[in-house]
Amino acid sequence: MIKKKKILIRIGSLRHGGAEKVLINFLKNIPPDKYEIDLLLNLYSGIYIKEVPSWINLYYLIKGEMITTNRPKDIPIKALRVLYEKMFLWFPFLLYRFILKNKKYDVEIAGIHGLYKEILSSPQKNSKKIIWVHNDIFSIRGYTPKIIRKFFRYDRILVISNKIRDGMYDLAQNEDEKTAVIKIFNPIDRNETLRKADVKIHNFPFTESLPTFISIGTIFPQKGYDRLLNVHKRLIDEGLKHQLLIIGDGYDFDTIQDQLNRLGIQETAKMFGFTSNPYPYLKKADFYVLSSRHEGFPTVIAEALIFHKPVSATDVSGIRDLLQDGRLGNITTNSEEGIYEGMKKFLTDKSVAEEYKKRIEQSELPFTLEKSVQHLQEIIDYI
Structure with a gap:
């Protein structure tokens, strides 16, 4: 024995x-x-x-x-x-x-x-x-x-x-x-992630006619949601129509919600709060955006890749490993301007996102x- x-x-x-x-x-x-x-x-x-x-x-x-x-x-x-x-x-x-x-x-x-x-x-x-x-x-x-x-x-x-x-x-x-x-x-349990995503949701807060970015994570300053809301407002003001869904909870939730209200973007940006199963929403969204100031290994990016979602992410720890130095997704400078450029690229050139999807589908993911x-x-x- x-x-x-x-x-x-x-x-x-x-x-x-x-x-x-x-x-x-x-x-x-x-x-x-x-x-x-x-x-x-x-x-x-x-x-x-x-x-x-x-x-x-x-x-x-x-x-x-x-x-x-x-x-x-x-x-x-x-x-x-x-x-x-x-x-x-x-x-x-x-x-x-x-x-x-x-x-x-x-x-x-x-x-x-x-x-x-x-x-x-x-x-x-x-x-x-x-x-x-x-x-x-x-x-x-x-x-x-x-x-x-x-x-x-x-x-x-x-x-x-x-x-x-x-x-x-x-x-x-x-x-x-x-x-x-x-x-x-x-x-990352790929099979369980896909299984959890296969659930009908009746409370998706947006119309399906506009491109939707999603971001999932605990709401605190590290995640850079303050920067993300500023960028969303800027793109909307420039006429680049899209929607932003933030899923998560944390001690900074009220601060970020207040910022969203001050910016007057309640119709196009939503703070969804915590859900134990965010995968149906991730599956339904068009793009994933990571606005973090720093990370260790953002597991949610790996999950986004499982769903073949085009990703735009700030250049934090783990991102180059996950996105293979930019082959599988857009890596931006770790700044508000970088987040802006990354989201704008997906909204103004559909071929960029399609190319990322194609590469992800053809790649063997290491995690x-x-x-x-x-x-x-x-x-x-x-x-």
């Missing part, structure tokens, strides 16, 4: 984020006869909790909904949560004794970069340590080269784009540190579920 490898994975919550979705895809597709996995959440919250396979042992520090506001009545609760989590960081033996029941692990994984301290503080010094970096940490405030250098204390650093990998290489001080950095594509899951298993097995 093969001895199962004991693995601890830590992540903040299982809310509707890219890293969380990637982790769930991985857990749903690895063989339970090979691994014994404990999944530890800081906050027991999020839509993906119900998708955690039954054979995974689920632990948590706090149970409750995520608090995304700074209302006076919420501040004491947020402060208590922070202190409670910090206690386990300062005194990790308490976590491993009372929450994890003194279990010993072969591998410990930080599911996101924000938990790098937590895994490094583990009292189990003989376990192998892996960190999974889903964001462009070189663009995130507070992540100085000195801080990022701490990641090299991990046995393996998983990154999701050439840009992040090259940045880590620049910080590496020897070949062993470079070897620890491994690029891995986020696993298949099977390939990514196999790669991750190999990393865990042979670390």
Whole structure:
């Protein structure tokens, strides 16, 4: 009988984020006869909790909904949560004794970069340590080269784009540190994505007679929706008729909705809010537009390619990998002007979009579920 490898994975919550979705895809597709996995959440919250396979042992520090506001009545609760989590960081033996029941692990994984301290503080010094970096940490405030250098204390650093990998290489001080950095594509379940899209929708907010751009993501400043609305207004004023649908929720939702109202574009731009299944809307739209200021690996672009949608995206981490340096989609400068030029190109020259569609249909996309899951298993097995 093969001895199962004991693995601890830590992540903040299982809310509707890219890293969380990637982790769930991985857990749903690895063989339970090979691994014994404990999944530890800081906050027991999020839509993906119900998708955690039954054979995974689920632990948590706090149970409750995520608090995304700074209302006076919420501040004491947020402060208590922070202190409670910090206690386990300062005194990790308490976590491993009372929450994890003194279990010993072969591998410990930080599911996101924000938990790098937590895994490094583990009292189990003989376990192998892996960190999974889903964001462009070189663009995130507070992540100085000195801080990022701490990641090299991990046995393996998983990154999701050439840009992040090259940045880590620049910080590496020897070949062993470079070897620890491994690029891995986020696993995308193509069949499930197509299946979820095959649902009739009765609340599509636009007429089908005009070209429609769609953008999907959490509503916060990183995503650049403020820039996107300005560009949409500018194109409408120039007589280039089109529609814009933004799907997502987040702490910046009201700010972006207020901007939309101030610009007077309520008839042609819609903030749709969060939906657990955005794929029917993605399937129905004509183009995908990414206006982000920075990303790690924008999984939604991979999903847009599955539907053969022409993409116009700002030049952020992961985009050149996904769009094959511009062969499969339009890569623009990371600016409001760049977003404008990219959308205008699709609206003024139909042949551009058709050429992208043709190339996508003829390409073998590298981020298949099977390939990514196999790669991750190999990393865990042979670390």
